[in-house]
Amino acid sequence: MPGPGGRSVYPKTPRRLKQIEAKRSAILDAALGLFSCNGLHGTTVEQIAEQAAVSKTNLFYYFASKEEVYVDVLRRLLDQWLAPLRALERDSDPVKGIADYIRRKVEFSRSHPEASRLFCLEIVQGAPLLRRELETSLKELVDAKAAMIREWVAQGRLAPVDPHHLIFSIWATTQHYADFAVQIDALLDTGLDDDRFAEEAVRNIQRIILDGVRIRPPA
Structure with missing residues (x-):
């Protein structure tokens, strides 16, 4: 019926x-x-x-409509995109936890390049259909992880760093390999589908980011 x-x-x-x-x-x-x-x-x-x-x-x-398909696609990929950040836990060793987060983000860019590019496209256009999700589920998760990173800094387990800028830097570097894959291929004739290059990307991003947040002994 x-x-x-x-x-x-x-x-x-x-x-x-x-x-x-x-x-x-x-x-x-x-x-x-x-x-x-x-x-x-x-x-x-x-x-x-x-x-x-x-x-x-x-x-x-x-x-019900093409727009409903689009919003459901965005909601699903946002949930997948946030999974690596959810896995960053308070009881982790901060440096190891951030290193693992970087690896998971690069792996997401490698295994879900279309999802990463669509998310980027939606954000660049002003997120007209995803704005509410950004202001609720994304903001709540990022605020919680930012508070956790501030605790690590206060405990002397990380060098002083603004948590939001740290997270933004990780997003920018890791997603570059999916969102600008054509540019990388033009410059280096390779990309994340190459195991060696993917591992090289992970290790270099880890080194760049972690050298900025690792506690160093007094000179």
Whole structure:
């Protein structure tokens, strides 16, 4: 029995819910690649449906509009993008914890380059559809981690550093390898798909960042 918008109002069994989630995920995966290349306005519903191997009508069973697909893609990638920061824990050794965070961020840029580029594109455009998420989930997490870093500094476990500028610096350096991959390839004829270069990037970023926050013995 169809409900408003043509969607079924029959109770959904666990198996059916799993099927729905799998189909929604496939649509979001297809949309991510298109949005990261063409943006929201340069991507059509027909392109998303074709890429996801569903009909346009079927796509609208799972999503009310192209804009809803776009926002769900952004929410999912924001959750993935924040996962490395969530893993930075208070009881970590500060230097090791930050080094591990840098590695996880580079690995994210390596394994999710399209997600990183789409997130960058949304931010550059003023985040019209992601602003609320930035002001809530992102801000809450960053504020919590900034407070943790301030504690490390107060405890003498890190050199004095502004936590937000530290986090911004890590974001800028690690995401560069995904967002500006074409530029890196033009300059060096390589990129994060090369294991050696990826490890070299991690170690150099770690050295640059950690040398600025590591406690040094008095001269």
